[in-house]
Each structure stands twice: as structure tokens, then as C-alpha cells.
Amino acid sequence: xxxxxxxxxxxxxxxxxxxxxxxxxxxxxxxxxxxxxxxxxxxxxxxxxxxxxxxxxxxxxxxxxxxxxxxxxxxxxxxxxxxxxxxxxxxxxxxxxxxxxxxxxxxxxxxxxxxxxxxxxxxxxxxxxxxxxxxxxxxxxxxxxxxxxxxxxxxxxxxxxxxxxxxxxxxxxxxxxxxxxxxxxxxxxxxxxxxxxxxxxxxxxxxxxxxxxxxxxxxxxxxxxxxxxxxxxxxxxxxxxxxxxxxxxxxxxxxxxxxxxxxxxxxxxxxxxxxxxxxxxxxxxxx
Amino acid sequence: xxxxxxxxxxxxxxxxxxxxxxxxxxxxxxxxxxxxxxxxxxxxxxxxxxxxxxxxxxxxxxxxxxxxxxxxxxxxxxxxxxxxxxxxxxxxxxxxxxxxxxxxxxxxxxxxxxxxxxxxxxxxxxxxxxxxxxxxxxxxxxxxxxxxxxxxxxxxxxxxxxxxxxxxxxxxxxxxxxxxxxxxxxxxxxxxxxxxxxxxxxxxxxxxxxxxxxxxxxxxxxxxxxxxxxxxxxxxxxxxxxxxxxxxxxxxxxxxxxxxxxxxxxxxxxxxxxxxxxxxxxxxxxxxxxxxxxxxxxxxxxxxxxxxxxxxxxxx
Ligand SMILES: Nc1ncnc2c1ncn2[C@@H]1O[C@H](COP(=O)(O)OP(=O)(O)O)[C@@H](O)[C@H]1O
Ligand SMILES: [Mg+2]
Numbered sequence: 001x002x003x004x005x006x007x008x009x010x011x012x013x014x015x016x017x018x019x020x021x022x023x024x025x026x027x028x029x030x031x032x033x034x035x036x037x038x039x040x041x042x043x044x045x046x047x048x049x050x051x052x053x054x055x056x057x058x059x060x061x062x063x064x065x066x067x068x069x070x071x072x073x074x075x076x077x078x079x080x081x082x083x084x085x086x087x088x089x090x091x092x093x094x095x096x097x098x099x100x101x102x103x104x105x106x107x108x109x110x111x112x113x114x115x116x117x118x119x120x121x122x123x124x125x126x127x128x129x130x131x132x133x134x135x136x137x138x139x140x141x142x143x144x145x146x147x148x149x150x151x152x153x154x155x156x157x158x159x160x161x162x163x164x165x166x167x168x169x170x171x172x173x174x175x176x177x178x179x180x181x182x183x184x185x186x187x188x189x190x191x192x193x194x195x196x197x198x199x200x201x202x203x204x205x206x207x208x209x210x211x212x213x214x215x216x217x218x219x220x221x222x223x224x225x226x227x228x229x230x231x232x233x234x235x236x237x238x239x240x241x242x243x244x245x246x247x248x249x250x251x252x253x254x255x256x257x258x259x260x261x262x263x264x265x266x267x268x269x270x271x272x273x274x275x276x277x278x279x280x281x282x283x284x285x286x287x
Numbered sequence: 288x289x290x291x292x293x294x295x296x297x298x299x300x301x302x303x304x305x306x307x308x309x310x311x312x313x314x315x316x317x318x319x320x321x322x323x324x325x326x327x328x329x330x331x332x333x334x335x336x337x338x339x340x341x342x343x344x345x346x347x348x349x350x351x352x353x354x355x356x357x358x359x360x361x362x363x364x365x366x367x368x369x370x371x372x373x374x375x376x377x378x379x380x381x382x383x384x385x386x387x388x389x390x391x392x393x394x395x396x397x398x399x400x401x402x403x404x405x406x407x408x409x410x411x412x413x414x415x416x417x418x419x420x421x422x423x424x425x426x427x428x429x430x431x432x433x434x435x436x437x438x439x440x441x442x443x444x445x446x447x448x449x450x451x452x453x454x455x456x457x458x459x460x461x462x463x464x465x466x467x468x469x470x471x472x473x474x475x476x477x478x479x480x481x482x483x484x485x486x487x488x489x490x491x492x493x494x495x496x497x498x499x500x501x502x503x504x505x506x507x508x509x510x511x512x513x514x515x516x517x518x519x520x521x522x523x524x525x526x527x528x529x530x531x532x533x534x535x536x537x538x539x540x541x542x543x544x545x546x547x548x549x550x551x552x553x554x555x556x557x558x559x560x561x562x563x564x565x566x567x568x569x570x571x572x573x574x575x576x577x578x579x580x581x582x583x584x585x586x587x588x589x590x591x592x593x594x595x596x597x598x599x600x601x602x603x
Contacts, residue, residue, distance in 0.1 A: 002304060037304035058403050061602040071307070078405045082311045086403035092395035094325070096332040108321040109404045111311065153400065160305040190305045 003072045005161045005192040006034035006057055010066035013052050013216075026052040028216035029066070034194045036071075036160070039187050041207035042196040045279065049216040050196035051089055054165050057194075058086055070161065082110065085154030089165040091146065095139040099130050099149050102138060103156055110157035124152040128182065144175025151182060155191075162186060164195040168202050180206050212278060219278045227274060311405040318406050319414045326418020330384060335422060336429075342372060343433045350437040358445035362438060362474040363567065369434035370483055370566045376430070377423050377491035378519065384419045385498040386511035393603055408598050412591065416499055423491050431484050435476055442475035479571045486562035489583040493554045494519060496590040503597040522556035554586050 013027040027049040034040040042050050055061040057068045059076025073080035093102050103121045107113075112120060125131045128148040138146065147167060154162055167183070168176040183206045186193055197203045203210065204224065211221040220227055238245070253261050346369050356364070392398040401411060446468050453459045453467065498515045505511045561575050 005304075055399075055602075058399075060399060060402060062600065078311055078313070078407065081403060082308050082405040084403065086400065088396050088399045088403075090396070091400060092397055093400065094329060094397060096329055097325075105321065105325050106400070106404060109318055109401065109406050111315065111317065111405075113317075150400075157404070158305070158308060160307065190303060192304060 002036045004033040004069075005036045005071060006032075006040075006194055007069040007072075008032050008053065008057065008066070009068075011053065011056060011063050011068060012065035013049070013056060013061065014064045026216055027056070030213070030216065030218055031066075032211050032218060032221060034161075034192060035209075036192050037187075037190060038208040039183065039193040039195070039206055041203040041210040042194070042213055043198065043200055043203055043210055044196075044213035045198050048213045050198075050213060051165055052216075053213075054086075054163055054194075054196060058084060058163065082157060083160045085157070085159040085162040087147070087150045087154045087162070087164045087167060090170065091150040093138055093146070093150065093153070096137060098135045098137050099125065099141070099145075099152075100134040102149055103152055106153045107156045112157065120156060120158075124155055127155075127185075128152045129178070142175070144171045144178065147171055147175070147179055148182070151179065155186075159191075161192045161194060164193065166197055166199075167195055168197065168199055176202060212274070214279055214282055219282070220274070314407065315410065318410045319417060322401070322406075322411055322414025323417035323421060326388060326415055327421050329388070330418070330422045335380075335384075336426070338376065339426060339429050339433070342376070342430050345369075345372065346434050346437050350441055358441075358449060358471045359474040362442060362445070362471070365434070365438060365441065366474070366480070366566050369430070369437070370480075370487075370562075373427060373430045373434070373484065374487040374490070374562075377427060377487045378494045380423055380426070381419060381491040381495035382498050382512055382515045382519070384422070385415070385495050386502055386508045386515060388419070389415055389499065389502045390505070390508045390511065396603075398603060402603075408601075409591075409595050412499060412503075412594055412598060416495055416591070419495050420488075420492055423495075424488060427484050427488055431481070435480075439476045442471065445471050446475075473568050477568075479565050482571050482576060483562035483565040485576075486559045486565075486579060489579055490556060490559040493556070493583055493586045493590075496587050496594075497554060500590045500594040500597075503594045503601065518553055519556060522554050523560075525550075525553065525555040525557050555582075558582055 009031050011027050011030045012025070014023050014025050016023045030049070030053060032040075032042075042053065044050055052061065053068075056063050057070060057075050059074075059081065062076075068075040070077075070080040071083055073083075094105070097105060100121055103124060104117065107117045107120060122131075125134050128151055130145060130148055130152070133141065133145060138149065141149065151162075151164070151167070154164075164183070168179050171179060180202060183193055183195070187206075187208075193206075195203065195207075207224060209221070209223050210227060212219045212227075250261065253259050346365070349368050350365050392401070398411075402408065449467060449471060450464065453464045459467075494515065497518060498511060501514055502508075502511045505514070558579055561572070561579075565571055
């Protein structure tokens with residue numbers, strides 16, 4: 001099919017600290033692809049190299065080794081950047097500008113002008129539900145509003161790919177819900193979304209595929225179902241189960257040889273479990 | 288009303304991925320202009336122009352100060368104060384505004400969002416420089432207008448008062464009266480004063496580009512401001528400083544080379560000081576003005592290239 005939206009190959013990024021020969025390997029031989037039209041989530045704890053990977057993809061940083069491509073173009077190519085909308089982690093825009101002025105500024109940077117720009121600004125303000133605050137300065141925006149104007153800003157030139165760094169971090173549950181709904185809308189409109197987060201439960205529902213990154217390395221990757229599925233385990237979700245039915249199932253499990261009930265309950269948290277497992281396994285491996 | 292049947296949302300296949308956008312120009316004056324005008328907006332909303340109000344008050348106050356001096360001396364004093372203030376405003380503003388704006392963009396990560404758009408780093412630097420210079424130019428023109436109005440009103444007042452008193456005394460010939468009046472006019476409003484304003488602007492432009500260069504690698508605004516002011520002061524004693532260093536001829540060739548490089552890299556701000564003479568009524572030497580223009584362009588190009596050299600591979 002079409003070429004991947006993002007193609008990261010054997011990416012390594014090393015930061016040297018100060019004058020001494022200390023260094024940090026922020027990203028370690030990382031390879032993955034984001035296919036056109038999908039929502040891909042890179043998840044991992046703070047400091048695992050997610051932001052660094054995104055910055056290399058954007059061309060804000062150079063790779064120490066390996067490469068990153070966007071729609072077949074080298075990252076850092078000005079044409080590649082025209083295809084990308086980016087929302088950085090904890091973004092700050094010019095506080096002295098209003099929401100509409102912010103969008104105008106970024107729109108002009110992308111070469112939009114006149115009526116086309118005006119229409120696009122109106123469209124995006126509506127999309128992110130900030131029409132009422134369009135003429136208020138960003139200094140008075142809440143965190144959730146800032147994230148939404150940031151999302152609108154990233155979409156201004158109608159890019160093919162949207163890169164979101166921790167889009168829901170620091171936003172209250174309602175605001176975070178709004179942002180996730182927006183991401184799903186973007187997916188439905190054909191945008192490719194590449195996001196990263198340390199908030200697993202939140203990302204879980206919007207991502208088609210996720211990569212779990214820890215200490216700069218890809219630990220697991222796949223569709224959500226694949227990741228959650230564990231080969232020798234089966235989970236059931238039963239509607240309207242009576243206590244008798246559950247007791248019966250427990251009885252059946254007990255009486256069948258080798259089978260064991262590991263857990264019961266909501267399956268939503270299993271991705272989180274997997275993640276913690278991986279983190280712990282790697283910590284043990286090191287010490 | 289066209290009612291096209293739609294399949295339920297769940298079963299709709301995803302829309303096909305979006306098509307590629309249109310191409311982007313390699314270099315765009317429009318993007319430079321966008322960044323420059325946003326810088327101007329930023330500085331205006333930081334209430335920069337309130338300074339002009341203070342300036343107007345000072346100049347009007349000095350203009351109405353009744354000092355026991357000849358009219359020519361009084362005009363000369365007004366000019367000294369006004370043009371001196373304009374000059375200080377221009378270079379100090381060039382340093383402070385430039386040193387605050389770029390590091391702030393880096394700190395606030397606003398720079399990420401700008402450089403993530405199809406914007407070249409040189410366009411960003413040019414835009415910031417252009418914005419700061421535009422504010423300086425607007426301020427200088429406004430200050431010049433204020434001070435021209437004050438000088439002109441004082442000058443016409445003095446001229447008519449002198450004329451009346453000389454005629455009234457009946458002791459002077461027409462030629463003598465004319466001579467006296469032209470003495471006053473020589474300290475009044477003359478077109479050449481514009482050259483002095485231009486000199487302040489050129490100096491501020493060089494100061495701004497040096498500050499941009501410093502802020503591409505400095506990690507704090509404070510450091511940038513201090514070093515830039517230091518360079519400004521050294522640049523005023525350029526002749527003295529370079530002869531002092533170059534006299535150490537006992538040094539190795541390497542050190543001498545280094546001194547030469549440093550000498551070229553510290554702009555010679557003394558070159559712009561001929562404007563003080565213009566303010567005091569000296570004739571304008573055209574050659575000096577051209578030299579000043581040429582050097583300013585030279586410094587702008589060299590320092591922009593140096594800044595780009597650092598900035599182009601900078602990681603944030
Ligand atoms: N500019 C930098 N200089 C030095 N170290 C850095 C820099 N940026 C990130 N790091 C280090 O690289 C690692 C990964 O950081 P980051 O990519 O920001 O992680 P994440 O986004 O997953 O939280 C961290 O250990 C961080 O300290
Ligand atoms: Mg991060």
C-alpha cells in the first residue's frame with residue numbers, strides 16, 4: 001500500500017552531558033513504523049525517550065545513528081515538516097496572542113492567507129470547541145484549552161500526520177476526554193496520528209497500535225489486542241452473569257487439570273499490567 | 288434535501304489517508320515577515336512604546352527649561368539631551384529585546400512549534416532581527432518627530448524674539464540681523480539631523496545582530512545581555528583596545544592571529560560616533576555616511592552567518 005507515515009530505523013540518540021565524558025543514551029536502536037491512516041501510540045514512563053524520538057522525527061534534533069523518515073522524506077526536510085502538525089509536551093504559545101491570533105500566526109507560517117486562512121481558523125476553533133474563547137488571550141487559558149488550541153495549531157496547514165507529545169498530560173479528566181474524542185475524530189478524517197504518553201489507560205482506547213518503549217528501547221509492539229492477549233491465557237467478558245454462574249465457572253476451573261484462575265475483573269487495565277511487568281522485569285535485569 | 292444513505296459509523300471503513308499537501312517554497316520572505324510582525328506585536332504588547340511618552344515628557348521639559356544661555360546654546364542643549372537619549376534607547380533596546388526574546392522562545396518551547404512548521408532557521412533569525420529593528424526604527428522616527436517639533440517651536444520662537452529685539456534696538460543692519468538669525472538656525476532643525484538618527488539606527492542594528500549571535504549559544508538571557516553590553520563598551524574603545532592587544536608582539540603567531548580575529552569580531556562602534564558632531568552642527572561628511580552603511584551591512588551579514596552556523600544544528 002502507501003508508504004508509511006513515519007519510518008524510524010535503528011534510531012539511536014546519545015546526549016553528552018557537560019564537558020566530561022558522561023553521556024545518556026536516550027534512544028537505543030529503535031525501529032518502528034507508523035502506517036498512513038492509523039493512530040500509533042508510543043508509551044513508556046517518563047525519561048524513556050519518547051519526546052526525543054519525536055524531536056528526531058520532526059528534525060528538531062539529529063539522530064546519533066539510524067534514520068527517521070516522514071512519508072519517505074528525510075526528517076528535517078522542510079517538505080516533511082509541511083506534512084506534520086506537532087503539539088509539543090506542555091506547550092506554551094505566545095501568551096500575548098488570542099486563540100484566533102495564534103492560529104493566524106501559525107497559518108501564515110505555513111503560507112496560508114486571506115479568506116482561506118480565515119475559514120480554516122474558524123473551522124479549527126469550532127473543531128476544538130474554542131469559538132467562545134477565540135478573542136481571549138492565551139494568558140487566561142486553562143491547561144485543557146491550551147492543549148486544544150495547540151492541537152488546532154498543529155492542524156492549521158492540513159497536514160497528513162499529527163504528532164502529539166503527551167496530549168492529555170496535566171489535563172483534568174473532562175479535558176482529557178475531549179482531547180481523546182478529538183483524536184478519534186482526526187483518525188476518522190484520515191489523519192495519521194503519532195502520539196506518545198505515559199498515561200496508558202488514556203491512550204489505550206484511541207490507539208490502533210502501540211509500541212512500549214522503556215529506557216530508549218522498544219520492548220513490545222503490536223495492535224492492542226495482540227499486546228493484551230497472552231498466549232496461554234484466556235479472558236472472558238460476560239454480561240449479566242449471576243453469582244451462581246460465576247461460582248459454577250470457578251468450580252469448573254478448579255476441577256480441570258492444570259487450569260488456574262489468575263484474575264477476574266475489568267480487562268481495561270491489562271495493558272497497564274503488561275507495562276508494569278515489563279518495567280519491573282527490566283529493572284531486575286539491571287540490578 | 289439529498290438524503291444519501293450512510294452505513295453505521297462502526298462499520299464504515301476508515302477514510303483513506305489524506306493526500307500530500309502542496310509544495311513549500313525553499314525560502315519565503317512571507318514567513319520572515321510573519322515572524323517579524325509577531326515580534327513587533329509582542330514588543331508592543333509588552334508596552335514598549337510607553338517609553339515614548341516618557342521621552343516626550345523629558346524633551347518637552349528640557350525645551351521649556353529657562354536656562355540663562357544664548358538661544359543657540361539652548362537649542363544645542365535640547366539636541367544633546369534628545370539625541371543622546373535616542374541613541375541610548377536604540378542600542379539598549381536592541382540588546383535587551385533581542386536577548387529576552389529568543390531564549391524565551393527556547394525556554395517556553397514556543398520555538399519547537401515554530402520550527403516544526405515549514406520554517407527555516409534562518410527565516411526565524413531574520414524575522415526576530417527584523418521585528419526588533421522595526422520597533423527600534425518606529426521608536427526612533429517617533430522620537431525624532433517629537434524632538435523635531437520641540438526644536439522647531441523653540442527655534443522659531445527664538446528667531447522671532449531675536450529679530451524683534453534687534454529691529455527694535457535699531458542698532459543693527461539687515462546683514463547683521465541675518466547673520467545672528469542664521470547662527471540660531473544653525474543650531475535649529477536641519478535635515479542633517481536625520482543622519483544622526485540613522486547612525487543610531489545602524490549602530491542598534493549591529494548591536495542587535497551581535498546579541499542574536501550571542502543568544503544562539505548562550506544559555507541565559509542575563510549572560511547574553513552582560514556579554515553584549517561588554518562588547519558594546521569594548522567596541523567603543525576599539526582603537527585603544529586593539530592597539531593594546533596588538534602591541535603585545537612578543538606573543539606567538541597563534542595569539543596574534545587570535546587577537547586579529549577578535550578584533551574583527553568586536554564591532555567598532557566608534558565608527559558611529561561621528562553623529563555626535565552632526566548633532567552639534569558640524570557638516571556631514573558623505574564618505575563617512577557611506578562607510579557607516581557599508582560596515583553595518585558587513586557586520587549584519589557576517590554575524591547572521593555566524594549565528595546560522597551555530598543555530599542550524601542546534602538541538603533544543
Ligand atoms: N537535551 C537533552 N540533553 C541531555 N539529556 C536529555 C536531553 N533531552 C532528553 N534527555 C534525556 O534523555 C532521556 C529521554 O528523555 P525524553 O525523550 O524527554 O523522555 P520522555 O519523553 O519519554 O519522558 C532522559 O533521560 C532525559 O534526561
Ligand atoms: Mg516527554
